[in-house]
Amino acid sequence: MSHAALMSPADTGLLVIDVQEKLMPLIPRRAPIIANIAFLLEVAQIVNLPVQATEQYPRGLGPTVPALADKLPPRAEKVEFSCGAVRSVIETFHREARPKVLVVGIESHVCVMQTALDLLAEGFRVYIAADAVGSRHELDHKYALKRLAQAGAILTTVETAAFEWIGKAGTPEFKSLSRLVQERDRTMGS
Numbered sequence: 471m472s473h474a475a476l477m478s479p480a481d482t483g484l485l486v487i488d489v490q491e492k493l494m495p496l497i498p499r500r501a502p503i504i505a506n507i508a509f510l511l512e513v514a515q516i517v518n519l520p521v522q523a524t525e526q527y528p529r530g531l532g533p534t535v536p537a538l539a540d541k542l543p544p545r546a547e548k549v550e551f552s553c554g555a556v557r558s559v560i561e562t563f564h565r566e567a568r569p570k571v572l573v574v575g576i577e578s579h580v581c582v583m584q585t586a587l588d589l590l591a592e593g594f595r596v597y598i599a600a601d602a603v604g605s606r607h608e609l610d611h612k613y614a615l616k617r618l619a620q621a622g623a624i625l626t627t628v629e630t631a632a633f634e635w636i637g638k639a640g641t642p643e644f645k646s647l648s649r650l651v652q653e654r655d656r657t658m659g660s
Contacts, residue, residue, distance in 0.1 A: 475624060477597065477634040479517035483568035484510060486523040486542060487553060487575030487582055491532035497576055497604045502658060504537050506602040506628040507574050509654050511541040513632040516646045520566050522559045524548055526581060551581045554588025563594065570595045572631055573623075574602035579614035586623050596623040599631055629654075 472478075486507060494500045514521050523542040525534060527549050534545060546556045553559050563571055571594050573586050582603050586596045598618055605611035619625055629651065636647045 475595070477570050477572065477631060478637065479519050479635050481568060482519060482570040482572060482597075482635065483563045483566065484514050484519055484521045485553065485559065485563075485571050485573050485575075485585070486511070486521065486538070487573065487585060488524055488526040488531070488577075489535055489538055489575050490525055490528065491535055493526075493531050493576060494535055496606045498606075498608060499604055503576070503602055503604050504535060505654070505657060506599065507538055508541060509650060510572070510574060510599065510602065510628050510631065511538070512650055513635055513647060515541075516643050517635045519635060520562065520568060522546070522553075522562055524553050524556060524559065524575075524581075526551070552584035552588045553581070554585055554592065560589075560592060569593070570597065572597040572599060572626075574599045574628075576603065577605040577610070578603045579605050579610035583614045583618055586618050587621055590622050597626050597631065598623050599628045600625050601627045 521543055523545045525545045525547050528547055546558055548556050571589055573582055573596060575582055586598060589596045600615060615625060632647055636643050
């Protein structure tokens with residue numbers, strides 16, 4: 471029997487929050503954040519994991535960055551900071567029986583945090599990929615992650631999530647993941 475905190479493709483959804491053109495230049499570590507989100511989107515496709523995405527006031531903050539735009543489904547537009555206000559996002563995860571949601575995007579201390587807290591209030595088990603979220607200021611990012619952990623969100627990394635979704639070696643999915651991990655290591659300088 472697996473521990474209840476383990477994610478799987480059968481019980482998890484991925485939520486990509488507001489990775490937009492006008493805000494990303496202000497985010498430290500933006501290149502790795504975008505690369506890590508792209509990595510997760512590729513793994514999600516391999517395991518057929520549902521993905522939801524949002525854009526915060528796109529007329530002001532621009533569209534999703536080009537590196538991710540083609541990999542994402544149509545984005546729900548919002549003016550509220552929390553994606554919890556976008557009922558279609560919540561209802562999709564409920565309808566697809568996804569009690570666990572991995573959250574990535576920006577900013578950690580605003581839209582990511584408020585969304586994660588609302589998802590927790592809705593009864594979801596929430597995961598935050600710490601290497602795929604960011605804020606303009608490191609202090610805001612750091613304390614957002616602390617607050618989220620204290621509130622019950624589970625902090626993880628994109629690679630940890632990917633291996634949980636794949637579950638075992640010796641499968642075509644694992645071979646695809648292995649290739650993606652090697653590519654990621656080369657591009658991230660690991």
